[in-house]
Amino acid sequence: MTNYMDKSQQSILEKDAVDSDSLSEKQWRASLWKFLLFSVFGIALFIIPFQWDGKVTILLGVLTDTLQALLGGYVVYVVMALVTTSCIGALAVKVLKPNLRDGSLVKNLFDVNWFWLVTRLLGMVFV
Incomplete structure (x- = not known):
């Protein structure tokens, strides 16, 4: 029989043992x-x-109404610009495969799966 004890057993058996991985x-x-x-x-x-x-x-409704009042008829163009930018950025990251470091803003925003990208592109074509 061995005296091996894993970390899950250590905290139960030894009350004063400190796990360096815990917060x-x-x-x-x-x-x-x-x-x-x-x-x-x-x-x-x-x-x-x-x-x-x-x-x-609700508060979200008030914020939406306020934004619509500020932008007026330009809401459609702002939304279309956001969707187009996200599609072009995601397509560029998928096709060009730039060397992006983990956790960067560009990687978090535009490195999506192919399903998301295809549905967005189809949505842009059929709208």
Whole structure:
């Protein structure tokens, strides 16, 4: 019989053993606050109704109406520019295969799977 003990057993058997892979208390607390902050933001944005201009709506509806009022008839062009930019960027990354480092903004935005790219291109053709 061996005296081998893996990390999952170590914390149970030895109460004072510290696993170097675990989060420190400061990191854990920061992660908890980040989770709570974005949860409250999501609930306020999507769930909590309130009265605005005589109608009951959510915060996302107010933001959408405000953006539409600011852009007016240009909303269609802004959305088309965003979709076109995302398609051209994704197609360029797939075809040209540039050497992008992991975690870079360009890689996160434009390195998508082929299914997403084909559906976007078909959506642009048939709209």
